Amino acid sequence: MNKVWLVNGAAENTVNISDRGLAYGDGLFETIAVRDHSCRFLTAHLQRLTQGCERLGIPVPNRELLTSEVEMLASGVRHGALKIIVTRGSGPRGYRPPSKPETTRIVGVEQTQPHNKDLYRKGIRLRICNQKLGINPTLAGLKTLNRLENVLARAEWDDAETHEGLLSDHAGKLVSGTMSNVFLARNNTLCTPDLSGCGVAGIMRGLIIEHCTEQGIPLDICALSPKDARQADEIFVCNSNIGIWPVAELATERFAIGPVTQQLMAAVCASGVAECAP
């Protein structure tokens, strides 16, 4: 199926070349899992998009309008990925943002295949990427259109047996995967990197943090290193599309799918991510 796009409400598959989304990556995006004709965690995605717009000074798209477009596109899809892009729109040449930007609101959906169940049952293989993430608190946490670091990190491997790569920042601190957040369990405490310097604050990461509170799982949001990852009792990565993938291999280390990971997979499954079923 060809991807269906709406640009400011009209069926189109192009944007103007002068759009600042293309020129400077001056915008944000969300990728939302569609299951059974409905967007999963839509409220959380729209909330992050709103916060991102506010932090970048981009007018927030009308929530009702955006929701209706999203729901219309999702209604035709059983299993897919829906993307929202919001940019600061077109404007005169130069970095200076227009004083009254007319944003570009893009919504598109495509059908996808479910992930191989073995990734949930047996776990995935992680690598450690050479590419580093630049530290930038102004942009940290946001899913901006400036993603070249992620692209270069993902370009580091080509084998189908490696499913994700871990990224550190330029100070050597562990941040995330290329398309996921990462959690480590050690001594029955769960840890995940603090994202105040860089990285994307994932919707699934937020949900897992909530589950930890509800279920009394001790959680540290703190500074971690790739070495901490190698020495962890359990590791998993997460995003809103996959839910949780346990990590079975990282470099030369092997990991079992331990009790904390299993408990959280069950919780995430109960929250609507059926593919995480234990």
Place this chain on the structure above:
Amino acid sequence: MNKVWLVNGAAENTVNISDRGLAYGDGLFETIAVRDHSCRFLTAHLQRLTQGCERLGIPVPNRELLTSEVEMLASGVRHGALKIIVTRGSGPRGYRPPSKPETTRIVGVEQTQPHNKDLYRKGIRLRICNQKLGINPTLAGLKTLNRLENVLARAEWDDAETHEGLLSDHAGKLVSGTMSNVFLARNNTLCTPDLSGCGVAGIMRGLIIEHCTEQGIPLDICALSPKDARQADEIFVCNSNIGIWPVAELATERFAIGPVTQQLMAAVCASGVAECAP
């Protein structure tokens, strides 16, 4: 005049939404001054574009084809700005680059007004931006489409009396202006920030470095701070569109247009940037 664009050789003013230039800023650009129907420093711009493509793993556009498109568009313009964008093209969802990317090659031109001569004669007012640049050696020097930091820096001021802002990296080192490179003269030595961590290696910066060698002006490419800028004998900013703008004011400091700046303005003028005439 409406902007004229060529996309892969065809007259169009849009790109596909699935283009990775929009999705991830996965591409590069050049902005080239057009004077008297001709592109200034075209060879240097195409060389930087080529190096950028090679570093990002994007196929280099055919030089003859690109040159012919650029020259065709420039031929219709007396005074303008020509932009080249090269992206990794469209591809399937996800950060992973396609193994055989079909790049998108965009060329556009617009007429511009000459800058006010006072900016060259009396100098400009600089500010120091709060926004910092993330350190990323993989991308340092390149003019990629990931420019949100520059956008946010340029959004910090709105008054027409301030012409440029200075940016530091997260380690506190001076890097550049938002749209220019910066040089300081102190004790008859010219200094400019080392750009191995971040910043764009400007065409005009490169030309000035060459002029220093030819004219025996001592030059240090080194670590500098905003304090060094405030304490300099002379400051100027440069890019290939403006040539050199002497700095008259930075924060509470005032600067004369000193002998090193004047010498280099004359040299840059002689290299074809007539607006830098002393």
